[in-house]
Amino acid sequence: MKRTITYYKIIWLKHDLPAGLAVFLVALPLCLGIALASGAPLYAGILSGIIGGLVVSLISGSQLAVSGPAAGLTTVVAAAIVSLGDYKVFLLAVIVAGLFQLVLGLLKLGVIAYYFPSSVIKGMLAAIGIILISKQIPLALGYNQPDFWTSGFLQLFSSRNLLNNFKEFNSEMTRGTILISFVSLAIMAVMQQPFAKKGKIIPAPLLVVAFGIVANMIFTSMASFLSLKETQLVHIPSSAFSDISFPHLAKLFSTAEIWKYGIVIGLLATLETLLCVEAIDKLDKRNRITPVNRELVAQGIGNIACGFAGAIPITAVVVRGAANIDAGGRTKMAAFTHGLFLLLAVLFVPFLLNKIPYASLSAILLITGYNLTKPGLYKHMWKLGWKQFLPFLFTIIVILLTDLLIGVSIGLLISVYFIIQNNFRAEYKMTKTHQQGIETYYIKLNSNVTFLNKVKLRKTLDEVPEYSELTIDGSECNFIDYDILEIISEYANKAHDRHIALHLKKIEKINIMATH
Secondary structure, eight states: OHHHHHHHHHHIIIIIHHHHHHHHHHHHHHHHHHHHHHTSOHHHHHHHHHHIIIIIHHHOSOSSOOEEOOGGGHHHHHHHHHHHOOHHHHHHHHHHHHHHHHHHHHTTOGGGGGGSOHHHHHHHHHHHHHHHHHHHHHHHTTOOOOOOOSSOGGGGGSHHHHHHHHHHHHHHOOHHHHHHHHHHHHHHHHHTSHHHHHHOSSOHHHHHHHHHHHHHHHHHHTTOTTOOOGGGBOOOOTTGGGGOOOOOGGGTTSOHHHHHHHHHHHHHHHHHHHHHHHHHHHHOTTOOOOOHHHHHHHHHHHHHHHHHHTOOOOEEOHHHHHHHHHTTOOSTHHHHHHHHHHHHHHHHOHHHHTTOBHHHHHHHHHHHHHHHSOHHHHHHHHHTOHHHHHHHHHHHHHHHHSOHHHHHHHHHHHHHHHHHHTTOOOEEEEEEEEETTEEEEEEEEEEEEOGGGHHHHHHHHHTSOSSEEEEEEOTTEEEEOHHHHHHHHHHHHHHGGGTEEEEEESOOOOOOOOOO
């Protein structure tokens, strides 16, 4: 027992402590920026990060995933806060979202994410990127209180909103804000280049925030006209936790809007979480697989805690998880440590956080939004053909015209239409033989194979043992869905590491493009 404790103590000191510090440095500006983009109190973003680190990490079965507020939820969170009219009522929707996730996990429905076509998911993320950018541009110009969420994205261009916002730009804008935003964007762009990523010395968001703080200190000390106004800086009271809003439990059944937004947030948080842990598992050099149903239970408990504590909803986040892996994290204690650092920062150095310009946070989120909806994604989807591009495009358009739930539903219906049009059949067979003492597996894909076969095919591939030979034969297929090709291509990339000799017959490997 003592040896085990000593071993984990060494692992924590050598790997998880520095990794937790690195993730904290990435997460801090993102927690503030996502709270800002969501129209929530800034402390709510940090509080979400704390709960994601200290609560979710201990319950989750994932060793490397890190939870916190996610850019993918900003649009629906912002819309929910405005629509419900009271942040305390919005917190009830967060509790409902957590309960929804908890029920999904207990009913072992964690496979739900695999039934959504990747074209629809990519369309959803692209639409989120567009809306995220639209809200951050005014902040980057110095306007600290844009009201773009009252009636959805298109109202941004109405004469009332557009003209009123332009009238206030003259009184709100400062040249210092524009300068900080421009340089911050340049730093973020440079730090995303391959040569900068190899260094891995300072996380780009931290560098941007540090630059913004130092730049404004110089402007102020010189009494320069570039100095930022107090309203253009983060403001977290020294007694931040004493100002926390708590849910108005008496209004839980007062309106169906609470439950509507709760289910939407819960569904989107579930999708983003499951997609994230899948991506993180692929990056794990130890090939550990996250139990998805346990992850949903952990996320559900985390979001219930967020609702009761006054925080915005959380998901597992690819950016934080990837930063954890890059920094050498080994166990879930790295995620726990990052949450501990967030708590200590709010308790002991809030004065330092209050020196951060909104412009620095907006630059981070502008790049985040661009990464979600970069031009290369549209070109990639176009090259895949109409059956992938149309669901992707209509998902984006409908989300911008209405909301996320309707947009995803329409995209899903279009995907189903193409399946029916291709006369879908869910058939494939696997046979097992022994050749020269080696276990040989043969999977024959029959007729049309669609994304509805994802779960079963993924499970079948995972059951193929190490040091074996596998042939996947698609010579008699009329149609192989892109999602199936994606799974096979991902499997092909990892087969060598599992010592599996893989042969693909009449199946073309595809280039898999990351959306985060």
